[in-house]
Amino acid sequence: MDRTPTPALLAGTARALDHRLAVEQSRGRAPSMAGAVVRGGRTVWTGSRGRVEDGAPTPDTQYRIGSITKTFVAVLVLRLRDEGLLGLDDALGDHLPDAPVTDPTIAQLLAHSSGLAAETGAPWWERSDGAVRPDLASLVAVPPLRGPGRRHHYSNVGFALLGALVGRLRDRPWTAALQAEVLDPLGMDRTTYHPEPPHASGWAVHPWADALLPEPAEDAGLMAPAGQLWSTTADLGRYGTFLLHGDDAVLAADTVAEMRAPSAPAERGAPLSSQGLGLQLLRHGTRDLAGHTGSMPGFLATLWVDPAEDLAGIVFANATSGPAIATTVAELLAVVADREPALPAEWVPAAPEPEVLALTGPWYWGAAPVALRAHGTDELAIGGLGGGARGSRFHRDAHGDWVGLDGYYAGETLRVVRDPDGAVSHLDLGSFVFTREPYAPADVVPGDVDPGGWR
Known part of the structure; x- marks a missing residue:
């Protein structure tokens, strides 16, 4: 994506965003909203509606962000993976042997497919002092609902265990690791464990009257990795940019893209399309969004990013229920994308090496024609030419192998097979043979080719 300075939005676009936020604040009866x-x-664009203690909320007004906290925990876990301190397929017990459950893998916990229950036992953890759960064993009130990896089931408890895992491997509280490894490098000085002025107070709105009831803001203790943090729209704007492009001081762009990739299907009936590694994935219209929703007593929050449009959107409300925050953010992004679509990246020539260029052009999977195209100097893409063949992109790794990035061949290796004299004989892709002619000679096509040839 071209990273030249982004111009301000057109006045009509900004007005449409203001209108959408105002409609939701009124419809959802939120004491205040900020976006x-x-x-x-x-x-x-920034916007606000309603009032907090100091007047209208600003981009520097803190709200509690609830489960968006989980995405920060996921970033810390992926940092440990990238440093070689754990593997995503490792069992939790390999690194946290005193956990009340040890079988789920790190990836299953990140993707909410661990089989753990959604919540702790009584009392309701979001409205009680974390001191009532003094140790890890107190977090798991019931046995796992099912075996790990069998089904997606959202689990706050799972992320509490991941927070404990980070603390164990860093030998300091997960909050200290978060400050040093994520918040400080990204310049997020208004994202904190406890609220710091100016901040909104949390309210419940009476369902049948325009009356308010103050909500508590407890320290969640060991459950804090599931939803403790407070932040501002300005800080989460910086974080949204990170979730789009990565930051080498925190996580490389490839790792952030891995977080945004589907890892588990969403629960039946859920509005989400699937679950990434610590990120929720939403299909909104024709657009694929990633991010997370959040709620704690008195607060709602959502952050979505749209990689195709290089957009991030945030909305907060200081109400326990009422406003449809997740939909509002998705619609704000749609307003911008529809009215002011991003320009495609400027095409510039980037010729690959001659031996790579020689691989491009038509190939045949049996009788199905496909095309192999080079994009830049280190990417190949295979796609059908009317024959219905599967498509994927391939990137050359450090060993010189072409490894699938997406589609049917994601993770598969595209091998260039050569004759004894060094000439290219065929391509091998997960044992599939691609030749320069439809069903080329039988010595490269398994199962023989009829000697009578085409007729």
């Missing part, structure tokens, strides 16, 4: 849209790393 922002970021494009290309620059905040292009």
